[in-house]
Amino acid sequence: MDKNTLIMSFGKWVSPINIQKLSELVKEQKQDYYTKKFTTESYIKFLLFAQLHEYESLEEISDALLDEDLQKILGFESISTSQLSRKNNNINPLILSHMFLDLVWKIQHYHMKSEKRMPLKIIDSSTLPLNLTNYQWAKFRQTKAGVKLHLRLVFMDKNAVYPEKAVITTAKEHDRNQLEVLVDDKEAMYVFDRGYVDYERFDRMTDEGYFFVSRLKKNAVIREVHSFSISDDCPVQSDKRVYIGSIQNRTENVFRLLEVKDTKGNFLRLITNRFDLSAEEISDIYRSRWAIELFFKWLKQHVEIKHFYRMSETAIQNQIFLALITYCLNVLIQLEMKSCKSLLRITRWLKRAIWKPSYTWTRKFDERSSPLKNLVVVTLG
Structure with a gap:
C-alpha cells in the first residue's frame, strides 16, 4: 500500500x-x-x-x-x-477467509490486554434467502433457495462483541452439523439456542471438557436427580440436576436444568454442564445470546449481503x-x-x-x- x-x-x-x-x-x-x-x-x-x-x-x-x-x-x-x-x-x-481470521486475531490482541475472565462465545446461524430460479445450487425447499452463515461471536460484555469464526453453507445444512466445527476452545463458555440440541454431542462436549448453556426444547424428556432450593427473590423458578432424554436415548452425564422467565413472562428451560455458577449467573449468560441477533441485524442493515452481485x-x-x-x-x-x-x-x-x-x-x-x-x-x- x-x-x-x-x-x-x-x-x-x-x-x-x-x-x-x-x-x-x-x-x-x-x-x-x-x-x-x-x-x-x-x-x-x-x-x-x-x-x-x-x-x-x-x-x-x-x-x-x-x-x-x-x-x-x-x-x-x-x-x-x-x-x-x-x-x-x-x-x-x-483468501478472504484468511484475511478475516487475521483481523479477528488483531481484535483478540486488544482484548487480551485487558480481559482475563473466561469469554462467552455465542453460536448461531442466519439464513440469507436467494431466488430459486437463479440459485438452483442453493435449493433447500420446494420453492426456496438460500445460504446460511454459521457464526461464532465473542461476547465480552453488552458493548463489546466481535465475530470470531464463520462457516458458509447452503441453507439446507442443519445447525447441529456445525456445532463441532464452531466449538474448539476449552477456555470458553458456549451459548447457543435449542436448534443445536443434541444429547449425544452434549455428553461428548462434557466428557471433553467444553462448557455450554443452551435452551432445551419444550418436549424434552427429563428425569430429575436433585432439586436445589431457590430463594424467593430469585428470578429463576427452579434449579435441578437431571438426565435428559428417554430410556432409549438418554444422556450419560447429569446436567443442570433451570427454568427462568424471559422479558415477556414466558418460561424457558436452560440446560448447562456448569454447576459452579449461581442460577442467576447462568440465566444472565444465556441472555447474552441476544448479541448475535443484533450482530446479524447489523450486517443486514449496514453492509451489503442482501443483494448479491453474482x-x-x-x-x-x-x-x-x-x-x-x-x-x-x-x-x-x-x-x-x-x-x-x-x-x-x-x-x-x-x-x-x-x-x-x-x-x-x-x-x-x-x-x-x-x-x-x-x-x-x-x-x-
Whole structure:
C-alpha cells in the first residue's frame, strides 16, 4: 500500500490488512497469473469500498470509478461489469477467509490486554434467502433457495462483541452439523439456542471438557436427580440436576436444568454442564445470546449481503467474507482510538472524509468525548 493511500482516511481504515500475507496467499493460490491491472489487492480494496457504501450491484460499483481519487487508489480509470463479475467468481474464498481470521486475531490482541475472565462465545446461524430460479445450487425447499452463515461471536460484555469464526453453507445444512466445527476452545463458555440440541454431542462436549448453556426444547424428556432450593427473590423458578432424554436415548452425564422467565413472562428451560455458577449467573449468560441477533441485524442493515452481485457459490462466499472484513475493520479503528462511538457513526464519518487526510476522520473520535473516553468498547448500532 503506497504512502499516498495510507495518509487518507480510506488508507487508515484498510491498513490493518496484512498486505504481505495477502501477497503470499495470492501467490500460493496462483490467483494473479496473467493479471495486468485488476489484481486481487485492488479487487479487495474496490469491493470493501463498495461494502462501505452499500452498493447493490456490479454496475453501481463500476460507475464508482468516476471518482478520480478512487482511480488513484486502484491504479486504473475504469472497469467493466463483466471484468468485475469474472474476478468475483475467480477469487478463491480461502483468501478472504484468511484475511478475516487475521483481523479477528488483531481484535483478540486488544482484548487480551485487558480481559482475563473466561469469554462467552455465542453460536448461531442466519439464513440469507436467494431466488430459486437463479440459485438452483442453493435449493433447500420446494420453492426456496438460500445460504446460511454459521457464526461464532465473542461476547465480552453488552458493548463489546466481535465475530470470531464463520462457516458458509447452503441453507439446507442443519445447525447441529456445525456445532463441532464452531466449538474448539476449552477456555470458553458456549451459548447457543435449542436448534443445536443434541444429547449425544452434549455428553461428548462434557466428557471433553467444553462448557455450554443452551435452551432445551419444550418436549424434552427429563428425569430429575436433585432439586436445589431457590430463594424467593430469585428470578429463576427452579434449579435441578437431571438426565435428559428417554430410556432409549438418554444422556450419560447429569446436567443442570433451570427454568427462568424471559422479558415477556414466558418460561424457558436452560440446560448447562456448569454447576459452579449461581442460577442467576447462568440465566444472565444465556441472555447474552441476544448479541448475535443484533450482530446479524447489523450486517443486514449496514453492509451489503442482501443483494448479491453474482450467482455463483464462490461469488456469494466472497461477498459475505468481505462484509465480515468490513465489520472487523470498523471494530479495529474503534479499538485503536479507544472510542465509545458506535460503529454506525464511525462509518458515517469515514464516508464523509474518505479521501481526506486520516486525521480529519480520526479527530472526530475525540470530539464531544464522554467521561468514559478510555473505555474500550464495540457497539453495534
